[in-house]
Amino acid sequence: MQVARQNAHTRTKALVALLLTFAAGIVDIVGYISVYHIFVAHMTGATVHFGSRIMMSDWAEAARAGATIFSFVAGSVIGRSVIEAASRRRKRTAASMTLLLEAVLIVVVVWIGRRVIDPGDLVVTPLGPVCLLLGLLAAAMGLQTATLTRIGPLTIHTTFVTGMLNKAAQAASEWFFWIHDEWKKRPSLVRLIRNTRDNSALRNSLFMAAIWCSYVIGSAAGTWLDRRQELEPLYLPVAILLIAIAVDQIWPLSIEEEREQA
Numbered sequence: 001m002q003v004a005r006q007n008a009h010t011r012t013k014a015l016v017a018l019l020l021t022f023a024a025g026i027v028d029i030v031g032y033i034s035v036y037h038i039f040v041a042h043m044t045g046a047t048v049h050f051g052s053r054i055m056m057s058d059w060a061e062a063a064r065a066g067a068t069i070f071s072f073v074a075g076s077v078i079g080r081s082v083i084e085a086a087s088r089r090r091k092r093t094a095a096s097m098t099l100l101l102e103a104v105l106i107v108v109v110v111w112i113g114r115r116v117i118d119p120g121d122l123v124v125t126p127l128g129p130v131c132l133l134l135g136l137l138a139a140a141m142g143l144q145t146a147t148l149t150r151i152g153p154l155t156i157h158t159t160f161v162t163g164m165l166n167k168a169a170q171a172a173s174e175w176f177f178w179i180h181d182e183w184k185k186r187p188s189l190v191r192l193i194r195n196t197r198d199n200s201a202l203r204n205s206l207f208m209a210a211i212w213c214s215y216v217i218g219s220a221a222g223t224w225l226d227r228r229q230e231l232e233p234l235y236l237p238v239a240i241l242l243i244a245i246a247v248d249q250i251w252p253l254s255i256e257e258e259r260e261q262a
Contacts, residue, residue, distance in 0.1 A: 024239035025218020040137040071135035075142025095253040105140040168208035174201035
């Protein structure tokens with residue numbers, strides 16, 4: 001009974017992780033298109049942009065990238081701090097607090113952005129409001145990154161997918177070697193197919209690949225929606241966050257992290 005409940009909890013967290021990744025894809029691309037051409041969840045690209053603009057003495061661009069990086073880190077620190085504090089107070093629904101704060105930040109971006117952004121020419125939008133909006137979105141992504149980091153033994157990221165692709169490749173490699181070893185033991189295709197269904201490396205690889213697909217679908221959906229309404233598509237990630245909060249009230253999303261830190 002306990003094993004069945006644990007499996008159900010793991011499947012629920014996996015589904016929520018896919019939804020959050022989809023939401024992050026929308027936030028990332030809408031921020032890029034409608035706020036400024038900087039991704040708010042990809043700090044590798046933002047760091048390269050930051051360094052290159054410093055060397056070119058383009059201080060305005062460096063400020064935008066720097067604000068994005070700083071805010072992402074700040075959001076991540078705040079998110080982990082909230083979860084740590086909640087675990088010390090034995091609160092099981094720590095994720096609800098960070099996800100709610102993320103939703104508030106995104107809504108604030110929509111409200112402010114509609115008043116200060118010139119959709120016809122992003123370049124003419126003043127530096128201060130752009131840095132503020134990029135910072136709020138990046139902080140929201142940092143909060144989400146810190147909220148759901150583990151599903152069972154797996155370490156996951158729902159706001160950037162480079163690590164997920166790498167982990168999918170590693171798991172696929174493990175599966176290939178498992179096939180090799182199983183075939184050497186007994187060259188039976190039927191047996192191999194039957195045993196593959198219980199292979200954890202294959203399941204992990206497919207799940208990591210699904211994380212990547214969710215991000216792709218989210219970015220595609222965000223692009224399609226953004227063509228019709230500036231910033232309004234960000235309300236869809238907010239709705240997904242509210243769903244995740246509701247799930248957290250029943251099946252705590254950060255329970256593994258809380259146990260590790262307690």
